[in-house]
Amino acid sequence: MSRFGLNRRGFLGGLVTLAGSVLGKQRLFAAARPSTSKQGPGSGKITGFGESGDVYAELGLTTIINAHLTETVIGGSLMRPEAMAVMERAAKHFVVMMDLEAAVGRRISEMLKLPQGYGVIVTSGAASAIQNGYAGILTGNNATFITQIPDLTGMKSEVIIQRAHRSGWDHQIRTTGAKIIEVETVEDVRRAINERTAGMHFQNLSDPDGQIKRADWLKLAHEANLPAFLDAAADVPPKSRLWEYANMGFDLITFSGGKAIRGPQTTGLLIGRQEMVHNALLNMSPNEDTIGRPNKVGKEEMLGLLKALEVYLAEDQEVVDQAQSKQLETIAAKVSKIPGVTFTRNVSPIKNHFPSLQVHLDPARFSAKPRDIAAQLAARKPSIIVGGEESAIEMTAIDLQPGEENVVADALASALTAHSV
Numbered sequence: 001m002s003r004f005g006l007n008r009r010g011f012l013g014g015l016v017t018l019a020g021s022v023l024g025k026q027r028l029f030a031a032a033r034p035s036t037s038k039q040g041p042g043s044g045k046i047t048g049f050g051e052s053g054d055v056y057a058e059l060g061l062t063t064i065i066n067a068h069l070t071e072t073v074i075g076g077s078l079m080r081p082e083a084m085a086v087m088e089r090a091a092k093h094f095v096v097m098m099d100l101e102a103a104v105g106r107r108i109s110e111m112l113k114l115p116q117g118y119g120v121i122v123t124s125g126a127a128s129a130i131q132n133g134y135a136g137i138l139t140g141n142n143a144t145f146i147t148q149i150p151d152l153t154g155m156k157s158e159v160i161i162q163r164a165h166r167s168g169w170d171h172q173i174r175t176t177g178a179k180i181i182e183v184e185t186v187e188d189v190r191r192a193i194n195e196r197t198a199g200m201h202f203q204n205l206s207d208p209d210g211q212i213k214r215a216d217w218l219k220l221a222h223e224a225n226l227p228a229f230l231d232a233a234a235d236v237p238p239k240s241r242l243w244e245y246a247n248m249g250f251d252l253i254t255f256s257g258g259k260a261i262r263g264p265q266t267t268g269l270l271i272g273r274q275e276m277v278h279n280a281l282l283n284m285s286p287n288e289d290t291i292g293r294p295n296k297v298g299k300e301e302m303l304g305l306l307k308a309l310e311v312y313l314a315e316d317q318e319v320v321d322q323a324q325s326k327q328l329e330t331i332a333a334k335v336s337k338i339p340g341v342t343f344t345r346n347v348s349p350i351k352n353h354f355p356s357l358q359v360h361l362d363p364a365r366f367s368a369k370p371r372d373i374a375a376q377l378a379a380r381k382p383s384i385i386v387g388g389e390e391s392a393i394e395m396t397a398i399d400l401q402p403g404e405e406n407v408v409a410d411a412l413a414s415a416l417t418a419h420s421v
């Protein structure tokens, strides 16, 4: 499960559901049928795309109520309106993109109160920050190396990672041409380090699973004079993590811009030592003949992330958490009357650290498993996405819009009632 970087407590159910019903092959290749409510050209009414206000319906698509998590496969998070307003202003002018990256990075560095010598760039997601961060580590600012990569002739070529920290995201490390060296123990690390070693990777959410913990990993890296990269993509809130890991001494750190920060979906932050961040930028868009040229970040997106981050940092996390808890309790209250339903409220410690609700079903009282209920909710219109695994239906309200908790509560109550025995 963690091999794919997904939340081990629940997303598979949702993903399977999506794969089966929403993202199924047939759907991908079948022509979407346009909504019949539209009137054709010449009717004098709606003629252009988007004019009905329901852009997804115009394309024949069903929108989703996201009662689960910020997941790229269903569009990530919903952007903050303040960010959208700034993006519209950003779209009205040309600007030198490298200067913009530098200026936005400086502004974000100040906002995050980073340690001396640290900087920031905006990348096209945390995945891009991983790829281009490592590209920068490998090439430095050597122009020949930058055009040569992923052919690593003349460069270092290995990245060390704990087995428990492997995930789909290390594809982004391999893209640079680097070879992943798997370790488990401190002994293994000492044995693995050699003149080809370029860096040591730590997937923050996997901290409890690996034998070597965060601080010890960092120490091992620095003892060997190697950079340590921390992938903390989905690990805010709390917002203090945005500066905590830099202050600990991690050399490069990434966070997604399109998860809880609610900036553009296509953004991420690469935070780290100024020189390394700069070398990462040399390896990516807008620079041509680079490995990261496809990882373009638009001027609108850079400024959208900057604004979203400003709003996120000013937010009172306790107020936000309370509002989310209240939505989840509305759902719990509605289904608590159904015999055989019990609840837990386990907040996952690192990734997706916000209020959550697990609805457990007594197998003697229900003819369906949590994942069947999840599939049923996903199949309705609008689709409701919840996590569904063997033991519980899993929900959070991080992406639930005001009022949607009532829709979820009603739909869940009727699905459960229908399967009561």
Ligand SMILES: *Cc1c(COP(=O)(O)O)cnc(C)c1O
Pocket (backbone or CB within 6 Å): 005, 072, 124, 125, 126, 127, 128, 169, 203, 205, 231, 232, 233, 234, 255, 256, 257, 258, 267, 268
């Ligand atoms: C989401 C995520 C990523 C990728 O982030 P994007 O911003 O979508 O590119 C990388 N690593 C982990 C652990 C994640 O949760």
